[in-house]
Amino acid sequence: MLWLAIFFLVPMVFLGYQSLQSGLFPHFQFTWEFSNFSSALSGYHTQLIRSFVYAGIATLACLVLAYPLAYWIAFRAGPWRNLFLLFIVAPFFVTYLVRTLAWLNILADDGPVVRVLRDIHVLGPDGRLLATTFAVVAGITYNFLPFMALPLYVSLEQIDPRLLEASKDLYASSTQAFLRVTVPLSMPGIVAGTLLTFIPAAGDFINAALLGTPNQAMIGNVIQAKFLDSLDYPTAASLSFILMATILVLLLIYARIVGSEKLTG
Amino acid sequence: MNEEMTRAQLLRRGAAGAAMLSVPGLLAACGGSGGGGGGAGGATTEKLNKVLNFANWPYYIDTPQTLKAAGIHKPTTLKQFTQKTGIKINYYEEINDNPGYFAKVQGRLSKGQGIGRDIIVSTDNDRFLAEYIENKWAQKLDKSLIPNIKNLIPAQQHPPFDPHRDYALPWASGMDGIAWNDKVSDPVTSVKQLFEDPKLKGRVGVWNSMGDTLGLVMLENGDDPAKVTDASFNRAIARVQKAVSSGQIRKFYGNDYAPVLAKGDLMATMAWSGDIANLADPHCHWGVPTHGGIIWTDNMIIPLGGSVPTASTYMNFMYGPIISAQWALGANYISSVKEVKASAVKLDPKAASNDLTFPPDKTLAQMHQNDPAMLRNPDYNKKWLAVQGE
Numbered sequence: 334m335l336w337l338a339i340f341f342l343v344p345m346v347f348l349g350y351q352s353l354q355s356g357l358f359p360h361f362q363f364t365w366e367f368s369n370f371s372s373a374l375s376g377y378h379t380q381l382i383r384s385f386v387y388a389g390i391a392t393l394a395c396l397v398l399a400y401p402l403a404y405w406i407a408f409r410a411g412p413w414r415n416l417f418l419l420f421i422v423a424p425f426f427v428t429y430l431v432r433t434l435a436w437l438n439i440l441a442d443d444g445p446v447v448r449v450l451r452d453i454h455v456l457g458p459d460g461r462l463l464a465t466t467f468a469v470v471a472g473i474t475y476n477f478l479p480f481m482a483l484p485l486y487v488s489l490e491q492i493d494p495r496l497l498e499a500s501k502d503l504y505a506s507s508t509q510a511f512l513r514v515t516v517p518l519s520m521p522g523i524v525a526g527t528l529l530t531f532i533p534a535a536g537d538f539i540n541a542a543l544l545g546t547p548n549q550a551m552i553g554n555v556i557q558a559k560f561l562d563s564l565d566y567p568t569a570a571s572l573s574f575i576l577m578a579t580i581l582v583l584l585l586i587y588a589r590i591v592g593s594e595k596l597t598g
Numbered sequence: 599m600n601e602e603m604t605r606a607q608l609l610r611r612g613a614a615g616a617a618m619l620s621v622p623g624l625l626a627a628c629g630g631s632g633g634g635g636g637g638a639g640g641a642t643t644e645k646l647n648k649v650l651n652f653a654n655w656p657y658y659i660d661t662p663q664t665l666k667a668a669g670i671h672k673p674t675t676l677k678q679f680t681q682k683t684g685i686k687i688n689y690y691e692e693i694n695d696n697p698g699y700f701a702k703v704q705g706r707l708s709k710g711q712g713i714g715r716d717i718i719v720s721t722d723n724d725r726f727l728a729e730y731i732e733n734k735w736a737q738k739l740d741k742s743l744i745p746n747i748k749n750l751i752p753a754q755q756h757p758p759f760d761p762h763r764d765y766a767l768p769w770a771s772g773m774d775g776i777a778w779n780d781k782v783s784d785p786v787t788s789v790k791q792l793f794e795d796p797k798l799k800g801r802v803g804v805w806n807s808m809g810d811t812l813g814l815v816m817l818e819n820g821d822d823p824a825k826v827t828d829a830s831f832n833r834a835i836a837r838v839q840k841a842v843s844s845g846q847i848r849k850f851y852g853n854d855y856a857p858v859l860a861k862g863d864l865m866a867t868m869a870w871s872g873d874i875a876n877l878a879d880p881h882c883h884w885g886v887p888t889h890g891g892i893i894w895t896d897n898m899i900i901p902l903g904g905s906v907p908t909a910s911t912y913m914n915f916m917y918g919p920i921i922s923a924q925w926a927l928g929a930n931y932i933s934s935v936k937e938v939k940a941s942a943v944k945l946d947p948k949a950a951s952n953d954l955t956f957p958p959d960k961t962l963a964q965m966h967q968n969d970p971a972m973l974r975n976p977d978y979n980k981k982w983l984a985v986q987g988e
Contacts, residue, residue, distance in 0.1 A: 376984065380987065441861060441862075441863055442801065442862060442863045443782075443861070443862045443863070459799075461800065461801075463863060464800055464848050464849070464863075546800070546842075546845070546847065546848050546849055547842050547847065547849070547850065547985075547986050547987035548842065548843075548845060548987065550986075550987035554987070555987075558983060558986070559983075560701065561697065561698050561701040561702075562695075562697040562698060562701065562806070562983065563697070563979060563980070563983045564697070564700075564701060564704075565980075
């Protein structure tokens with residue numbers, strides 16, 4: 334409780350206090366300025382919605398990529414399991430920022446990837462990857478993949494293989510067995526993975542800042558710029574609150590859909 | 599002893615990328631004045647520190663490479679200062695834009711605490727230089743240690759933000775222009791071309807600094823950047839907005855556009871005069887736009903906690919005619935020291951033809967200054983951020 338109080342409640346109260354201030358830096362005054370919220374929303378709803386769209390697409394992409402990966406490691410990798418898990422975690426040995434900067438070089442306009450794609454006419458002669466929506470969403474997907482893969486692995490690994498054998502005995506096809514046994518039993522992993530991916534992805538700003546253009550700016554970029562460039566702390570604080578509140582609402586809806594017991598494991 | 603230890607700490611943590619957060623108290627430990635916006639002036643009994651911590655922008659000093667390119671066979675000015683005074687300089691190229699740096703240091707300065715730097719550099723065409731001085735976050739220079747202040751050119755002696763030059767001394771002046779990479783692009787000579795040529799789509803950079811970017815756009819629009827009205831401001835913003843919406847502009851940069859241009863991801867970008875020369879890439883070129891450029895001056899100030907005698911000693915050193923000439927040729931920016939051209943010719947007879955350091959009158963006639971009222975207008979600043987999608 335004390336932990337929560339010191340590291341969550343106190344900053345929250347301070348943030349709330351700041352979000353209701355008015356004035357110009359450094360002379361802010363506390364005036365119950367609720368209009369900060371409405372003006373922040375009306376000014377930046379585009380970036381807010383964009384953040385959730387990007388985070389949503391990236392979460393789905395992570396799920397599609399990570400599920401087969403985790404499935405294969407859990408059921409097929411045998412003695413090599415730990416090695417493959419290490420491979421998933423390996424990128425964490427390099428910091429987030431540097432990994433994203435690396436993509437900046439890989440996807441560069443005159444870089445190898447773009448050149449090959451141009452040669453095989455996937456991209457037009459002036460086509461590019463960097464500074465596009467694709468690059469930003471791909472960056473988020475890449476950076477958050479392990480957060481999806483690890484919980485999925487944990488829940489898949491716990492499935493008793495005899496249940497799958499039993500389903501075969503009951504004349505289930507492989508597809509049926511997968512859909513009616515494996516997927517439901519891995520639901521806790523899916524739920525945990527999507528949350529661990531979606532929540533930080535919605536607030537991410539590194540990928541949009543490095544791999545995007547102003548047209549890909551996410552809400553995290555706005556908050557960062559409000560704090561660091563325009564020194565408009567009240568708007569930045571109210572945007573942070575709006576982001577948090579929106580995530581909470583989405584979380585509640587999600588919990589309603591999948592059943593709240595899944596959220597708590 | 600104490601100093602040794604803190605410096606080692608500083609370097610270690612600096613390497614970890616956390617220098618800003620980890621050096622509180624360093625200066626207190628080194629015997630800096632630690633607080634109060636110093637009015638002590640004259641008779642200083644404080645002794646010089648063994649180390650000078652200097653925060654500056656990238657591409658802003660003579661290096662062995664740039665000196666070699668300029669044909670000067672001398673140690674860098676940083677080295678010469680150490681040889682002469684025994685004071686070692688920790689030179690941090692950590693300022694990428696004025697607002698970002700201000701945001702990082704203002705928290706400690708506003709509490710009267712030092713930031714682990716003896717000198718920082720801030721530009722006069724942004725609102726922050728005046729903020730440092732008005733908030734008393736800059737300490738008074740010790741002019742008794744800066745006899746070379748007599749070399750300051752008259753045009754720079756009474757700027758509006760510091761009418762008697764009590765707090766700030768020019769580091770360098772530079773010009774706003776347009777650079778392009780000839781491997782991927784034809785010459786780009788106007789803002790119109792930069793913003794509208796479909797060949798450049800998505801590969802154009804502009805600054806995140808309002809005065810610089812909008813200044814060039816206003817000139818293109820035929821408006822006067824030194825006298826901004828709501829109408830001329832809105833015209834300029836609308837033009838940038840159009841280039842953002844059409845996808846022409848790739849990104850709003852601080853001082854970090856140069857390597858991106860060299861790589862070819864940017865075909866053309868708004869750029870400061872000396873940066874492209876210091877990049878030393880034969881494919882990158884810089885020029886003044888057809889409708890004119892903006893001129894500005896970066897100023898050195900001593901933040902709270904910085905050692906006034908040490909910093910003043912360094913400023914005095916940099917205002918020596920030969921040293922300033924060597925710096926100007928090595929950094930490719932404009933010095934505010936009198937007779938610097940005559941000294942430069944002594945160092946290198948070809949120096950007089952360096953148009954970036956000694957812009958010909960024709961170029962200077964094309965230069966304009968930003969309207970200080972525009973820079974400090976909160977509504978304008980808001981609109982400027984909005985156009986960046988932020």
